[in-house]
Amino acid sequence: MKPLDLRSQKLVICLGPGGVGKTTISAALAVRGTLLGCAVDVMTVDPAPRLLDALGLAADSSEPVEVALGGLRHSHRGGASNRARLRALRLDPKRTFDSIVARYASSAAARDTILENRIYRNLSGALAGVGDYMAMEKLLELAANPATDLIVLDTPPATEAIDFLDAPRRLLELLNSRAVTLLGAPSGFFRSQLRMMDIAARAVLAAFDRVTGLNLLSDVQSFVRSFDGMYEGFSARAERAQEKLRAPDTAIVIVTTAESSRIAQAREFVGALEDAGLQIAAMVVNRVLAKLPDAAELTSARIAPSLKKKLKRNLADYTALKKREEVSLSALRDSLPAGAVLMVAPDLGREPRTIADLAEIGRSVVSS
Numbered sequence: 001m002k003p004l005d006l007r008s009q010k011l012v013i014c015l016g017p018g019g020v021g022k023t024t025i026s027a028a029l030a031v032r033g034t035l036l037g038c039a040v041d042v043m044t045v046d047p048a049p050r051l052l053d054a055l056g057l058a059a060d061s062s063e064p065v066e067v068a069l070g071g072l073r074h075s076h077r078g079g080a081s082n083r084a085r086l087r088a089l090r091l092d093p094k095r096t097f098d099s100i101v102a103r104y105a106s107s108a109a110a111r112d113t114i115l116e117n118r119i120y121r122n123l124s125g126a127l128a129g130v131g132d133y134m135a136m137e138k139l140l141e142l143a144a145n146p147a148t149d150l151i152v153l154d155t156p157p158a159t160e161a162i163d164f165l166d167a168p169r170r171l172l173e174l175l176n177s178r179a180v181t182l183l184g185a186p187s188g189f190f191r192s193q194l195r196m197m198d199i200a201a202r203a204v205l206a207a208f209d210r211v212t213g214l215n216l217l218s219d220v221q222s223f224v225r226s227f228d229g230m231y232e233g234f235s236a237r238a239e240r241a242q243e244k245l246r247a248p249d250t251a252i253v254i255v256t257t258a259e260s261s262r263i264a265q266a267r268e269f270v271g272a273l274e275d276a277g278l279q280i281a282a283m284v285v286n287r288v289l290a291k292l293p294d295a296a297e298l299t300s301a302r303i304a305p306s307l308k309k310k311l312k313r314n315l316a317d318y319t320a321l322k323k324r325e326e327v328s329l330s331a332l333r334d335s336l337p338a339g340a341v342l343m344v345a346p347d348l349g350r351e352p353r354t355i356a357d358l359a360e361i362g363r364s365v366v367s368s
Contacts, residue, residue, distance in 0.1 A: 004282045004341060006033040009251045011143070011151045011244065013165075014284075015273075016255035017265045018157035021286040023047050024352055024361065025255045025345060026154040027055060027088070031355065032362030034086040035072060038149040041087045041142050045135070045154050050353050055088040062092035064142070072359050083149070093134040100137055106229045113226045132156075132167035136241040143244065162272050165245060168238040251281035258285055258325040263332055270337065280340045284365060285329060287347040289322050329368060344368045 006012065012029060016022040023044055030042035041064055044051070052059065055067050064087035098115060105111035114120055135153070142151050155164050163170075244250060252273065256266040266283065273280055298311055333342045345365045352358055 004251060004253070004343065006150060007036055007038060008249065009150060010247070010249040011139070011153065012251045012253055013153045013155060013245075014253050014255055015155050015165075015269065016157075017262055017269075020255050020257045020262060021345075022157075022255040023051060023154050024358070025253075025284055025286055025365070026152050027051055028345070028352075028358045028361035028365065029253075030086060030088070030150075030152040030362075031069075031072075031358045032365070033150045033152065034069065034084050035359060035362065037084045039083050039085050039147055040150045040152065041089070041145075041148050042152040043089050043091055043135070043138060043142065043154065045091050045156055047090060047154075050351060052090070054352060054354050054358055056355075057088055057090055059090070060092065061088070061090050062095045064089045067355065070355060072355065089138075091131070091135050091138060093131040096134040096138050100134075101230075104230050104233050110226060110229075117226065132164045133170075133238075135164065136167055137237060139244065140237055140240060162269075162276065165273075165278065166276065168241040168245075245278060252278055254280060254283045255286055256283065257287050258289075258328045260328060263328055266332070267335055270335070274337065280337055282341045282343055283332065283336060284343045284345055285332070285368070286345045288329075288344040289318070289325055290346060292319060292322055333368065342368045 004012075006029065012026075012033075014022050014026040014029070023046070026044065027042055027047075030040045033040040042055075044055075047055070047057070051057075052061075055065075057065055067086040067088050069086060101114050102111050105114060135155075139151065139153060142148060245252075254266055254269055254273075256262045270280060270283075293315065295315060298308065298315060301308065303311075329342070329344070336342055343365050345361055348357065348361055350357075352361060
């Protein structure tokens with residue numbers, strides 16, 4: 001089985017359970033792509049501080065920032081080695097939503113109406129699914145840059161990643177739903193068309209407004225109506241995002257570790273992705289143990305007998321762990337979908353803190 005060829009991909013999406021080093025692998029694959037001569041953008045969702053430092057990102061880096069590669073050497077891509085570069089950004093859903101409103105609003109007045117609406121201000125950063133969809137919007141923005149060869153996308157943990165990948169479809173359903181029509185409809189529509197339960201719901205909201213003075217119903221209606229003329233654009237971009245996820249040059253990569261519980265999660269994840277009609281290109285098993293040392297060297301070593309005894313005991317424990325890991329890898333390899341490749345990333349032995357550490361991890365990711 002051939003390893004994942006980053007030079008033939010336009011988009012790599014890394015998915016996996018929390019705590020398996022998914023964000024690190026995403027960054028390492030991005031560095032590896034750059035070393036192969038590609039112009040790469042990597043977008044992370046929630047990087048640890050050490051990764052922010054390694055990539056040279058500030059906590060609020062919501063736009064692509066050039067990453068200093070230092071003395072790292074890269075190979076040529078099509079004879080143009082100077083094309084290689086790495087940019088990184090951290091997704092900020094609220095800022096992304098604001099920028100979309102500013103870009104696609106029908107007028108400056110419409111833009112200001114939306115951005116100043118208290119419903120928008122409260123929900124744009126907290127509404128379920130906004131972060132998922134805003135990542136897709138940012139992805140489309142990055143993909144529109146012809147100077148970028150490869151995009152590597154980090155995602156939320158596995159419990160949320162299916163929702164993340166399903167965000168375009170869910171947005172399409174929302175924009176076509178009766179709820180949007182209900183909230184944005186004029187008052188005459190309410191009187192003539194809504195069912196009794198809708199009239200009752202509106203009456204409750206109106207009564208709530210009278211008691212609290214919050215004008216909630218009018219604010220919600222104003223919020224929805226202010227998007228007039230923008231729904232088609234959201235819908236069109238959601239469809240493009242759906243197509244992007246299923247494009248032949250998009251690779252979905254699941255990241256896991258060799259622990260039995262993590263592998264079980266990865267298998268469930270494979271099934272969920274297949275049910276969603278998404279194909280998996282590779283699975284990366286992170287933090288794989290190093291090869292077993294030669295026991296004969298320990299036997300012949302000229303060290304104190306007590307130390308040799310402890311080392312032999314440690315070697316026996318390590319051997320047991322390594323065998324258990326190999327069994328897990330074999331089972332995982334047999335359960336992969338057709339066409340998917342199993343890859344391993346050896347344990348670095350330390351926390352990655354520099355771009356050189358990420359390069360080392362990226363180079364070490366090999367097929368198994």
